[in-house]
Amino acid sequence: MLTRLPSTKALYAFVVTAEELNFTAAANRLNLTQGAVSRQILSLEQLLGIALFHRHARGLSLTSKGTEFLPLVEHTLNHLQHSIEHIAHDKRKIKLKVPSCITSWLLPRLMNFQQQNPEIDVELTSTINHSVNFTSEPFDAAIGYGDLKTMTQQDNHLQHHLLFEEILTPVCAPSIISDQEEIATSWLEHQTWLHATPGKSDWKLWLKAWATEQEQPEWAVLQGKKNQHFATLDLSVNAAIQGFGIAIGDTVLAKPDIELGKLIAPCQFSVRSGKGYFFIRPKAQVNSNIERLMTELLN
Known part of the structure; x- marks a missing residue:
């Protein structure tokens, strides 16, 4: 039986390290040195008498005991935090x-x-x-x-x-198209495609569904000739508003800009992402x- 309990600092360091699986990344989040985090974890392991992490050349992985311990610690810290908030928040x-x-x-x-x-x-x-x-x-x-x-x-x-459920459709500034009746494969493939995901997953999902709607074979799915990548959906849609290309936007999130005339949804075809x-x-x-x-x- 333990004669003393681990400190909340050590338990918190364990949770963050388990999330990052890297001492340096955990140290950055905790605003500590890498060595300090490593020592906290080692001290906790010595107190418990078990190994919580496997140390590898390029990072960490949880041991079976560490995997078992993690949800228990998260629940305990969460309960303690809400108990404090109940009194003082x-x-x-x-x-x-x-x-x-x-x-x-x-x-x-x-x-x-x-x-x-x-x-x-x-x-x-x-x-x-x-x-x-x-x-x-x-x-x-x-x-x-x-x-x-x-x-x-x-x-x-x-x-x-x-x-709300995510429903995807292309969006662009009204200035890059003069007549919505002109929308066709030849028009779309010559636009700059604005991507909010590294794997272009939103475009791929919409294009596959659109090919099915147009009764085209799967091999005929378009490939963008000009592509621009962004870190977030709002950055790609903002670029579309400024006329830099065409983005795949969520119909709910794009609705205010469409109503204000900043965006249009030129293809009038949308697909549910399942998210x-x-x-x-x-x-x-x-x-x-x-x-x-x-x-x-x-x-």
């Missing part, structure tokens, strides 16, 4: 993490919520990361992106509420203000 503040591509959809709803609930302060953090770890990140709720079938099965400690955007919150958290915010976003 200002219930009028909601810390919300969201992917940057959704801010144009979110802001009008958030402003409406703030007008209806002026006593509640929503602190918004925008990121290109579509996931959240409530154990290691200081957020009350988040908006995440993932597969419709598997998103809700990823963590038993989280609640996932679907905000969507979810409001995510810990199951153990009881906060009526978050319930009210969630209700606003779901409507």
